[in-house]
Amino acid sequence: MSAEAALDHGHAEGHDDHADGHDDHGHGDLVENNYMKVPNIKLAIWTFLGSECMFFGSLIATYFFYHEKSITGPLPQEIFSIEITSISTFILLMSSWTMAMAVDAIKQGKTGRTVNFLLATAVCGTVFVSFQVYEFWHFYHMGLALQTSLFGSTFYTMTGFHGAHVSVGVIWLLIMAIMVKKGYITGEKAYSIESGGLYWHFVDIVWIIIFTFVYLLEFAKPLSDAVK
Amino acid sequence: MSHGDAAKNPALHDVASYHPHGKSYLRTGVILTLITAVEIGILYVPQVPADLLPPIMIVLAVVKFAMVVGLFMHLAEDRNVFRIVFIAPLFLALATIIVLGMMVNRHWDHYAKTYARVFTQKSSIERLHPEKLAAAAGAKPKLKAEEYDKLFADAKGDFSKGEAIFKSRCSACHRADGGGMPGLGPNMTDDCYKHGGKIYDFVNVLMNGVPATAMVSMVPAQITDQEATDVALYVKSLKGKNVADGKECEGEKAP
Numbered sequence: 001m002s003a004e005a006a007l008d009h010g011h012a013e014g015h016d017d018h019a020d021g022h023d024d025h026g027h028g029d030l031v032e033n034n035y036m037k038v039p040n041i042k043l044a045i046w047t048f049l050g051s052e053c054m055f056f057g058s059l060i061a062t063y064f065f066y067h068e069k070s071i072t073g074p075l076p077q078e079i080f081s082i083e084i085t086s087i088s089t090f091i092l093l094m095s096s097w098t099m100a101m102a103v104d105a106i107k108q109g110k111t112g113r114t115v116n117f118l119l120a121t122a123v124c125g126t127v128f129v130s131f132q133v134y135e136f137w138h139f140y141h142m143g144l145a146l147q148t149s150l151f152g153s154t155f156y157t158m159t160g161f162h163g164a165h166v167s168v169g170v171i172w173l174l175i176m177a178i179m180v181k182k183g184y185i186t187g188e189k190a191y192s193i194e195s196g197g198l199y200w201h202f203v204d205i206v207w208i209i210i211f212t213f214v215y216l217l218e219f220a221k222p223l224s225d226a227v228k
Numbered sequence: 229m230s231h232g233d234a235a236k237n238p239a240l241h242d243v244a245s246y247h248p249h250g251k252s253y254l255r256t257g258v259i260l261t262l263i264t265a266v267e268i269g270i271l272y273v274p275q276v277p278a279d280l281l282p283p284i285m286i287v288l289a290v291v292k293f294a295m296v297v298g299l300f301m302h303l304a305e306d307r308n309v310f311r312i313v314f315i316a317p318l319f320l321a322l323a324t325i326i327v328l329g330m331m332v333n334r335h336w337d338h339y340a341k342t343y344a345r346v347f348t349q350k351s352s353i354e355r356l357h358p359e360k361l362a363a364a365a366g367a368k369p370k371l372k373a374e375e376y377d378k379l380f381a382d383a384k385g386d387f388s389k390g391e392a393i394f395k396s397r398c399s400a401c402h403r404a405d406g407g408g409m410p411g412l413g414p415n416m417t418d419d420c421y422k423h424g425g426k427i428y429d430f431v432n433v434l435m436n437g438v439p440a441t442a443m444v445s446m447v448p449a450q451i452t453d454q455e456a457t458d459v460a461l462y463v464k465s466l467k468g469k470n471v472a473d474g475k476e477c478e479g480e481k482a483p
Contacts, residue, residue, distance in 0.1 A: 050316065057322065064328060065331070073410055075411045093260050104250055107248075201301045
């Protein structure tokens, strides 16, 4: 085997002299990882999501590190609105369901249904981001800017990065919807939609953590009325 | 590649043999919604003890997290390699949050004491910081109330030692002039008292802190007994000064 062919190993035709035992499938297709026997894109997404865990983990840890260390207001308890955030949380949670349904549909080969569920997911994501824009605007007008206090800096950085992830997800969803519509993605390549879905679900679980630990626990302190 | 290869290639999905998950997804979605409703609703139920809320919410959030990852993202039934590349960094992230949280969050003390006793005889806080526990168990000021009052009279208006400590250790919450801050420390210069108006009471607060507020126990972790006395004398001298735009009255107004 020439050096060039060796570099091409795994996706070049004509390497049958290699007794790797699975020549009967996958050759010539970049999507399969010949070693792990999993779609490369899924492995890549899961690895990426692993790194995202640490990314958001640091942001959340930083938020708690500086929690209640702000020496000027407004404070979280004064500006958080559980009612409004609950609505956007519910919408993001439902978008996880529509996303799962989109993956389910493409796996059945139902492309029209897939497009509908992808678009529904994108709409939910857009509504969530709109709620966040409103929230940031509202907080800013109540006197909390990025540079106001430790609470402002850590809160906006953490939730802002989450919102950016949702926005990227919406763009991703729209691209997937167009590709399914145009026939670039069919039932056989369901892993493609599945991978986008993994990212979307991850964005949802980050919000599950932020909503509970940052918003709800703020109102669930022992004798919280003592902090006045 | 021809489509005939699809069934043999794990990367390509076999449409024909796929069983729809629609019903189980709907069930998962409904359960997730119900859990969220419980999380929010429980805040509005006054009968639930405040101490129970955080553990309940943490458990519910973990259940939601596990349901989305396990059922929507299929990690429960997918390949091991995905579990490894995702769960290992997840634990690193969790460790970061927990360690940083333990270092600084004042509620850790409270919960460590409240819950750790349920499971073990000694919490890590008790083993690492016995002095904090001693303070929480009700350390008493060293002198009698009258003896503190006598010290105040003997100082003849010179409270510079206490003032220096107050300005460096207390001003972050009570303001440099003692006027207090919204959401943080009360006004030290009005005639209102939350925990008693004697110098003895001030020393008591400095030693034991006020549970579940930013007022932590200062002695002996941050200042000595002598310094606590100096600060208490200085605070007594502030009382009644009523500095400009101080925080509104909290607690009982002195007659």
